[in-house]
Amino acid sequence: MTQPEAGTPGAGHLSVGQGAALSIGAVLGTGVLTLPALAAEIAGPASLLSWLALILLSVPLAGTFATMGARYPDSGGVSTYVRRAFGNRAAAMVGWCFYTAVPAAAPAAAMMAGRYVADATGGGRASELGTAAVLIVVVWALNAAGLRLSGRVQLAVAAVLAALMVLTVVVALPHVRPDAIGPLLPHGWGSVASAAGLLVWAFAGWEAMSSLAAEYRDPSRAVPLATAIALVAVAVLYLALAATTIAVLGQDAGASHAPLSDLMALGIGPLARPATAVVAVLLTVGTMNTFFAGAAKLGAALARDGALPGWFAEGSSAGAVPRRSLLIVGGGALVSLTVTAVAGLDLTATMLLATSSFTLVYLLGSAAAVRLLQPGWARRAAWVAALASVGLAVSIGAPMLWPAGVSAAAALYLATAGRGAPK
Template sequence: MAQLKQEITLISGIGQLSTTLLGTGLFMIPAIAAGIAGQLSLLAWLLLFIAICPIALTFAALGKRYPNAGGTAYFVRQAFNERLETSVAWLFVSVIPVGVPAAVALAGGFAQQLLPAPFNTSLMAQFFTVALLVLVNLMGSKSSGRLQTVIALSIFTLVGSFIWKADIGTQDITFPAITSESVWAVGAALGVMFWCFVGIEAFAHMGEEFKNPQRDFPIAIIAGCFVAGAVYWACSVVILKLGAYGSPEFDATSIPWITQQLFGDGLKVVISILGFLACFASLNLYTQSLSRMIWAQARQHRPDSHMAKLSRQGVPYVATFAIGFVVLVSCSFGEMSGLDLEFFLKLANGIFVLVYLLAMLAAYQLLTGASKYIAAVSLVLCVLVFVCLGWSMLYAVSIFTLLSLPWQKWLKKTKPQTNIE
């Protein structure tokens, strides 16, 4: 049976997760959160870090005990049954036509500024991003991990230079007094900030490719979350000090504006490149995880199919090309239909939170001791977030319900029975 190559190290694992969690969020979420809660957004970040710890610890415990390319679907199978595993797997795959194209559009916005005419159109920039995603994925997880580590170091350097140039002091990290009105503002900011830590579930699919999954996988999750959280918090401090928030324009351009204020116009191209790479890093891990999910299902149910084949680099290349094709079609549809980008993101968020919820439910069933209690806390947190999603959770619930119906059993009943005499 074909096996993925074990070539992810601890450092590259931390680099992959941290850049995935930062991704597009770094260029939008700190400014949006600051606009909602002001200086208290710093407190909201700390509360979010505390809340995300049990979820990260639970994924770390699951990945350590069950390193498998199937990720959450595999955890669900171990806890419950094979049919539910298949439903979870295809639930995760269902994010391809709604979530991935939305992220590609965000990355394409940065790429558009770098491409020459006539290739600097929105659709061409998205096609370029998808083609680059497929190419990097085909190179294997080792090369991909190195690239994302370089991207992570570049992001850390940028935010570090902000802290140095903005002359941040202790007075810039103090919290104002909390009132009854500010509590609601902090809660609203938390609802926005949660999406900065959507990505841990995708990283769970990479556990099988770690050189030492039992030791390095849980450390990579905890360290990756800590690094990403520290970068978000530091970036928020700079945004608050310089006042780069409070308007729709700042929601998407706070980082370029801060760079211009601190360093002048000379770094415009650098910011465009870094913005594209940050978005690309997040997309890259999701493309990897989705291809491995499809491959893991094929390996289990149809081991002789093309989807179950690996390239010489140990990459599920057929699944990677299939994802690239679906994303290209979805990007074309989204561009021609003019559907709102935020609409797609909300649908994708519903799927991600439901996947988190199901992973925590499996963890509560599988884990023992302190890990079981941590999983219980994580499950409650995920349920609360899922309820807060409102109408956008209906897409995830509808897809999961349809996938969970006994279609194979019904199809067998509808087939004509032949009697052999």
């Protein structure tokens, strides 16, 4: 099937504001709930260097995906660019990695919010898992209703969550305790790299928006502008919250299951905990909403292009709702949540499986941009993004075997389906 060319008008309905909100929701999302504290536990105050490194990486990374989305608006997103650059096998590999990462990551994201609900209500593991299950079903329903409804809901959610994050920082700042920070680098420089590998979770999302590029009214103008707005907002809010977490909670940050609640409670009191639980739910809905939408569209596009069974292809065109693919994403998330609950899996382990997949998507997507773009600033940014993605893969380590296995499965599917020859 012929892919859209550069500058092809979108057949969708997303405005710049809605697109920016979707991007902010995808990237900001659940990262604010636990990662400032987890990164501080791994690397101490030096974890701020990890945050800064990921923010700086986001500039070429977001710019690369915005450039490619504006030039080739298609629901296939990264897989479309990789196919143009490297052929069917590589496109299927990157597509499968992202498509399988979302159901695997959804329980971890939803359970982060579940911890805040449990903290506010005094519930335990059952409250955490129950909240996670409800969130998965709600996000599936939002997307099943269509992107128009999801985009409007996300626009309101992004505005509310940004205001509440600013409030959290403001009320916590008077409680800064410089004496509680401790050694700046308690676990050595290697811990900064380890923290950066975990923090990929906090910045995953730029690639999700590329699958929605065709849903914009004017992709060539709207995609770069929406991405730029989201990039500035995400950088400011993440860095402010991470710095506040370290300066206020100090060495106790890593021991908290609900660090955002702890920050709010210091400034407002115990009644802040229920309010923070609401924030956690909103953040999670925002993140999962965008990832479910992007993954469902990608699954339909992969089927359209022969990388998945044709049954999935319904809804691959711009403006259509890929309900069959969405059913697989939502159902897979519920199955993954069940396995997590029964096996008692650690959240960090689940997060690293997801971040390893996202890192491979970043690497192949950036490499495709290097090959497809003409010499200039955009291509230089793609080179930086590709090289940085290699560094992230090294910092993640063994969990990178997961996307390697998924990639092998994709290649095997193409071979057995008789579609293995690259175009």
